[in-house]
Amino acid sequence: MNQQKTPLRGVQQRRARGSSEQAWLARGRRRFPHLFSRIGPVTLTVCSVLLMSLMAILYLYQQGQAVTTNQQVQALRNRQAALQRQNADLVNQIATEQSPGYVAAFAIRMGLVPANAQRVQVTNNP
Amino acid sequence: MNSALRRARNRQMIIFLLISSGMLVLLSRLYYWQVLQSHSGYNLAQQANQEHTQDIPLDALRGLIYDSQGHILATDVVRDDVYVEPHQFAVDHPANAQGDLNNLILALHQALPQVSIANLQGDFQKDAGAIRVAVRVDPGQSLTLRAMRLSDVFLYPRTWRIYPAGTLASQIMGYVMQSDTESKGVYGLEGQYNHLLSGQPGRSMVETDLQGNPLTVGVDDQQAPVNGTNLTLTIDSNVEYMVESNLARQVQEMQAQSGAVVVLNAKTGAVVAMAGYPTYDPNEYGRAYAATGCLHTEQVYFNPALFCAYEPGSTMKAVTMAAALDQGLITPDVTLQDRGCISYSDAPVVCNWQNMVYDTESMTQVLIHSANVGASYVAHDILGVDRYYPYLTRFGFGQLTGLDDGPEATGFYRQPCQNGWSPCSQNWTMSDLTRQAFGQSIVATPLQMAMVYQTIANDGVMMQPYLVASTSDNGKVIVTQPIVKRRVISQHAAQLLTQMLTQVAVHGAANTAQVPGYSTALKTGTATTQGISTTQTEASVAGFIPASNPQFVILVKLDRPQRDIYGSTAAAPLWGTIAQQLMWDYAIPPDLAE
Numbered sequence: 202m203n204q205q206k207t208p209l210r211g212v213q214q215r216r217a218r219g220s221s222e223q224a225w226l227a228r229g230r231r232r233f234p235h236l237f238s239r240i241g242p243v244t245l246t247v248c249s250v251l252l253m254s255l256m257a258i259l260y261l262y263q264q265g266q267a268v269t270t271n272q273q274v275q276a277l278r279n280r281q282a283a284l285q286r287q288n289a290d291l292v293n294q295i296a297t298e299q300s301p302g303y304v305a306a307f308a309i310r311m312g313l314v315p316a317n318a319q320r321v322q323v324t325n326n327p
Numbered sequence: 328m329n330s331a332l333r334r335a336r337n338r339q340m341i342i343f344l345l346i347s348s349g350m351l352v353l354l355s356r357l358y359y360w361q362v363l364q365s366h367s368g369y370n371l372a373q374q375a376n377q378e379h380t381q382d383i384p385l386d387a388l389r390g391l392i393y394d395s396q397g398h399i400l401a402t403d404v405v406r407d408d409v410y411v412e413p414h415q416f417a418v419d420h421p422a423n424a425q426g427d428l429n430n431l432i433l434a435l436h437q438a439l440p441q442v443s444i445a446n447l448q449g450d451f452q453k454d455a456g457a458i459r460v461a462v463r464v465d466p467g468q469s470l471t472l473r474a475m476r477l478s479d480v481f482l483y484p485r486t487w488r489i490y491p492a493g494t495l496a497s498q499i500m501g502y503v504m505q506s507d508t509e510s511k512g513v514y515g516l517e518g519q520y521n522h523l524l525s526g527q528p529g530r531s532m533v534e535t536d537l538q539g540n541p542l543t544v545g546v547d548d549q550q551a552p553v554n555g556t557n558l559t560l561t562i563d564s565n566v567e568y569m570v571e572s573n574l575a576r577q578v579q580e581m582q583a584q585s586g587a588v589v590v591l592n593a594k595t596g597a598v599v600a601m602a603g604y605p606t607y608d609p610n611e612y613g614r615a616y617a618a619t620g621c622l623h624t625e626q627v628y629f630n631p632a633l634f635c636a637y638e639p640g641s642t643m644k645a646v647t648m649a650a651a652l653d654q655g656l657i658t659p660d661v662t663l664q665d666r667g668c669i670s671y672s673d674a675p676v677v678c679n680w681q682n683m684v685y686d687t688e689s690m691t692q693v694l695i696h697s698a699n700v701g702a703s704y705v706a707h708d709i710l711g712v713d714r715y716y717p718y719l720t721r722f723g724f725g726q727l728t729g730l731d732d733g734p735e736a737t738g739f740y741r742q743p744c745q746n747g748w749s750p751c752s753q754n755w756t757m758s759d760l761t762r763q764a765f766g767q768s769i770v771a772t773p774l775q776m777a778m779v780y781q782t783i784a785n786d787g788v789m790m791q792p793y794l795v796a797s798t799s800d801n802g803k804v805i806v807t808q809p810i811v812k813r814r815v816i817s818q819h820a821a822q823l824l825t826q827m828l829t830q831v832a833v834h835g836a837a838n839t840a841q842v843p844g845y846s847t848a849l850k851t852g853t854a855t856t857q858g859i860s861t862t863q864t865e866a867s868v869a870g871f872i873p874a875s876n877p878q879f880v881i882l883v884k885l886d887r888p889q890r891d892i893y894g895s896t897a898a899a900p901l902w903g904t905i906a907q908q909l910m911w912d913y914a915i916p917p918d919l920a921e
Contacts, residue, residue: 275540286405286484290466296399296491301568303492318907 381535386486387526390555392500392516394564395599395796401500401517404489407469407482409439409461413451416479431477438471439464463487486510488517490609496567498630499560499601499732499794502609514628516558516794519733523798526555556800561597561793566590569908570600574883577901578604581866581888585620587631588884589777590905593877595809596781596790598730599909601774603631622886632777633728633735636770637884640854640894641697642869643766645824646779647706648690650718652823653787653816656709659691659827669700674757677703677765680853691827694850695834699765706764707757715760716742721815722779723789724771725750730792740769766854773867777882780869783828784848784877787821788814829874836895837868840903844917845910846874849902851894863887866897872906875918879909 240248297303365372392401420427432447439461450458463485464472472482488503488510501515512521529552533541570588578586590600607615607627618627621635629635651657665685668678679685679699685692693701706715719725725738741759744751762768774792782789791810798805816824828848832841837851849870855861867884871877881902888897909915 271536271540271542278541282484289402289404292399293402293404293489293491296402299398300492300495301565302495305568305572318904321911 379534381533381539381541383531383533383541385529385531385550385552387528387552388486388554389488389503389510389526390520390524390557392524393557393559394496394562394567395560396563396565397559398564399491400496400560400562400564401488401490403486405484406463406466406487407472407484408459409435409442409464409472410457410459410481410483411435411447411450412457412479412481413453414456416451419478431479434475434477435460435480438468438475457481459483488609492564492568493610494606494608495564495571496562496601497606497609498603498628498632499562499598500609501628501733502612504612515630515733516560516731519731520556520558520795523556523800524558527553529553554801556798558795559797559799561592561599561796562601563599563912566909566912567600567602569912570905571602571604571606573901573904574602574604577897578885578888581885581890581897583866583885583888583897584622585631585635585886586884587635587773587882588901588905589632589773589880589882590909591777591781591792591880593781593784593871593880594790596778596792596812597796597809598792598794599879601630601632601794603635629734630732632773633730633732634772635886636736636738636772637865637867637886638767638769638854638856639771639776639869640766640852640865640867641699641702642776642779642850642852642867642882642894643763643769644694644697644702645783645828645850645869646718646722647702647710647715647764648694648827649722649783649816649820649824650715651690651705651709652820653718654710654714656714657690657705659823660689662687662689663693663701663704665693665696665698665700667700669704671707671757671761674707674761677761691830694827694831697835697851702765703761707761712743712760713746715764716748718815719763719769720748721813722782723775723812724769728772728774728778728792730774730794732794735774736772738769738771738775766852767857773882773884776867776869777880780871780882781880782815783821783824784871784880785821786818787816788812825874825877828870832870832874836893837899837902839896840868840870840899840906842872842903842907842910844919845872845906845915846918847872847906848874848877851899853893853895862892864892866892866894868894868898868902870902872910873915873918878913878915879906881905881909 360371364370389403391399391403394400416428416431417424428448428451432444432451435447436442436444442461447460450460469482472480487505490497490500490502497515499515501513501517501519503510503517504513510525512518512524517524529550531541531550532548535541570590574586574588577583586604588600588602589598591597592599603620605618605620605627607618612628615627619625620627621629621631625631625634648657652659665679665688667682667684668676670676677699680697683696683698685696685698685700688696688698688701690701690705692698693705719740719742724740727735727737740763741752741755742748742750743755744753759768778789778792781792789812791812793807793809796807825848828850829846831837831851832847832849835851837849840849840851841847847870849868852865852867852869854865854867856863856865865884865886866888867882869880869882871880883898883902883905885897885901891897910917
């Protein structure tokens with residue numbers, strides 16, 4: 202019994218709901234023309250200008266942010282290039298100062314002299 | 328419809344048609360520019376893209392070169408070129424052009440004293456957009472110029488190859504020839520491994536602002552560069568420096584024309600040091616353009632250890648003995664009668680140096696005396712053609728060693744056209760055989776001779792010589808494993824020959840090559856060249872140390888020494904110095920009792 206009554210109740214509910222939606226839309230259609238008819242052309246123009254100005258400001262703000270970010274990125278790239286360059290120079294400097302010729306010349310400047318092979322004793326200690 | 332209304336409608340229609348016609352014209356024009364001329368004709372789309380997009384090449388960093396201890400032998404630095412813009416200067420300074428130009432030139436000259444005022448004035452008179460006024464300026468000068476912010480002057484950075492150790496191992500390394508458009512390794516490792524060292528350049532397609540700065544928005548099509556492969560060599564910088572400096576000193580002391588030294592790892596064939604004199608600085612390779620080495624036959628850029636083939640002289644006697652020992656035809660104690668000269672029915676007489684007579688002498692004594700008679704007797708009477716020449720091939724004469732260091736000479740010797748031997752010479756005579764036995768009528772490179780002694784030191788096994796210990800391709804490391812080239816002689820023959828060469832070191836003339844506490848196995852050579860004075864020699868010593876457990880093979884060669892002309896007096900002291908230093912540097916324990 203219940204199984205037969207339930208679909209009937211559902212159809213009735215949908216019909217009832219459908220009729221109420223149609224009524225609400227009809228009211229809306231009546232209400233909006235009424236709303237726009239009450240906004241004068243000046244108000245509409247001012248609102249439009251304000252809206253467009255707001256959009257323009259947002260756009261300009263976004264562009265400004267992009268430009269600022271771009272400048273920051275560019276500055277970072279320049280900094281990176283400068284650091285890479287500095288790193289290469291330091292690597293070169295270290296390699297130069299580790300080279301045997303540089304060390305030998307430095308040792309000579311310090312007063313060191315080459316060892317006399319005849320005076321060097323090599324011991325075979327385990 | 329009344330006439331007034333009709334006229335009004337006609338006017339409206341006319342206005343509508345006029346506006347429509349105007350719109351149609353505008354639309355047609357729009358279609359013409361936006362569609363027809365966009366990708367053909369003026370190709371506006373491409374022109375517009377070129378205005379605000381740039382295809383920026385991204386240079387790949389050239390691979391570094393390290394020695395076996397991790398010291399950098401070749402690296403890259405960035406240096407600026409300085410450009411001026413004459414056209415733009417004229418546009419920017421319409422009012423007081425000459426006065427502003429004088430101030431600019433004066434400021435530039437103060438920052439770059441190497442560029443004369445006259446040159447700068449000439450450059451600004453040229454009809455050009457940009458002119459380079461200085462190349463590769465010092466970092467300090469770059470900083471000064473950047474701080475000065477001169478108008479119509481800009482700096483353009485470029486990467487340059489630098490060799491921090493200067494002349495060290497320059498003939499091994501080669502250099503990088505750099506032009507405005509490309510960098511290319513030439514000679515040595517830079518040339519041989521250019522494809523690995525140079526890497527793959529990338530590119531970046533980006534939108535740019537008016538100043539050409541890349542924008543973070545818009546098109547950004549980037550292909551990253553792949554940096555070059557790093558090389559780690561078998562060369563030890565400290566040994567290389569010691570060898571080079573001692574070679575230079577010895578060449579100058581002996582008033583020789585040139586010289587070469589090769590130091591090999593006796594077990595692996597790895598090149599520990601390889602030096603030539605005269606040499607050059609790869610940082611300023613252009614200055615050495617006219618310099619020559621190898622008896623003034625080659626430019627100084629060539630590695631004489633690979634390219635300067637010479638008659639090896641008596642160091643070749645070890646090869647003759649090796650062939651006979653390996654085939655069991657002699658023992659170290661077999662004797663012959665040495666009358667100072669030996670006659671052959673099919674070859675000219677062969678005599679010892681100054682016709683020295685040794686009477687009964689063993690094969691060991693043949694090497695100790697460095698007797699030509701004994702060597703030619705072994706080659707002619709004991710070995711013969713069929714049993715001698717295969718050993719020249721097996722020891723690698725007349726062939727490339729295959730060292731991974733650019734071009735090398737093969738050397739040359741004559742052999743008869745029989746048994747399918749190639750290459751052969753129709754002009755070959757038995758005189759070639761009897762002379763090749765003691766190192767004449769054959770030319771070999773210093774590396775080839777060093778490999779002969781490496782074979783003897785390594786129990787008869789020849790290794791493949793190599794310079795690159797490992798490569799590192801952006802994290803992918805490949806380590807070179809020592810490669811056996813071939814067995815040349817038996818282990819027994821190699822050990823017998825080592826004993827004989829050890830006796831040469833003790834009892835021979837090259838006592839200055841001895842190292843206290845260590846046994847050495849070596850042979851000297853003093854080669855003369857037919858057609859010139861006998862005092863113009865190639866003095867050389869080849870051998871290894873310690874003889875009981877060979878670690879290093881050393882070959883020293885001096886070209887045309889004047890003060891002392893013999894291998895035992897001109898080259899042997901240098902051999903001893905290098906051997907001594909190697910024992911100290913590598914902390915190899917002495918193998919002889921005090």
